[in-house]
Amino acid sequence: MKIIFNYLIFPGLFTAVCVGLLAGWFDRKISARLQWRVGPPWYQNFIDIVKLFGKETIIPRSSRWTFILAPYLGFLSIVLAAVILGKAMLSPLESFYGDIIVILYLLTMPAISMIIGASSSRNPLASVGASREMKLVLGYELPFVLSLIAVIIKCQGSIQLGSIINYQISFGSNIFSFSGILAFIAAFFAMQAKLGLAPFDISEAEQEIMAGTLIEYSGLLLAVYKLIKAVMLYAMPLLLICLFMGKDLGWVLLILKYIGIVLLIVLVKNTNPRMRIDQALRFFWGPVTIVAALSVILAAVGL
């Protein structure tokens, strides 16, 4: 019973979707204000989803089942990641051993589901999007994992979210150390790419390849992809808070930290033009990986 409640209502599905959609609205509103526009009302993203539920879902003549199941695969796994994360933050002692590795895998699933869905739709532009997404995954996973390793070394080799939080509660947030701040920077860029926001929205580039990976999706399935985006926007900042700013996790501070990170994401998104895929790869394997590797070395030395 408790598990079902956790999955469906509290840290899971319902909360994640609501917070994610609100954060999505926050993104649109801030972008609008930055461009001197008014921006949509706060319920806009909810309405978009409801509307998509009511539309016709067109399934192209292709491998039907992978096309239909791919979005659900991504959605279920990202919600699971959100639940594990939320549970670990609520009661650090209850988290299980090795959950950080599970989360690492679950957070990659949306990208994989997008690749599967796009390549089973038989649309040339979708396959361009899928190949770009694939390269992007190869690009950002390396620095992301490295920065996780830095955090793990820093917290005395614990691969459990709960004990990472506990370590920070007793010894101060990770972000205030040299290795912590470097790892945070690397993880932040990886997060931007995972969320698929500019400058890394290469796989969905609306102006060049229409909607890229999402081009053939409509109605219900498109709504599921929008929900995946929303839950990602809920889970990724929370993970960063958990790993780097885990000292005070009271409600007010938690919400303030969350809003701060989302604001940072939106500002980066609005002030940078889209990169080409080769530039993005060079960026991730070059500077970002170097920063992440440096943070691992610093963490090993104990800074």
Add this chain to the structure above:
Amino acid sequence: MSIKTKALTKSIWVFHVSCGSCNNCDIEILDCFTPRHDIERFGVQLIGSVRHADAILITGAMNRKSVPRMKKIYEQAPKPCVVVAVGQCALSRHMFRYSYNVREPLDEILPVDLYIPGCPPKPEAIISGIVKLVEKLNKGK
């Protein structure tokens, strides 16, 4: 009024097709999304793929080449989807009325739900057109 139409009227995603216009109408459509008019506040969004569209904006006179393509695009859109003709060319073929290449007006090809006249229509005219479209949808279509 069902929640479906309510949601549809609050979030209209627009797909923009130019069937051989002189480009002025297209620029005026883009004007609606600029800071001065900002129709994103009504939930209107310009999107890249017909599969996501709730409304198809058509500009320009339909010439022989674009008729079959336009029909294909309309069939690809998920229903309910409305068709909006923007500008004199799309409405009545304008100065191309006697052209050998433009044989039939748009509304003999596709079911047009809304006509926005003007050459090119002002952004204000387009916004007022959207308001009328919303009223029409609310009355039930």
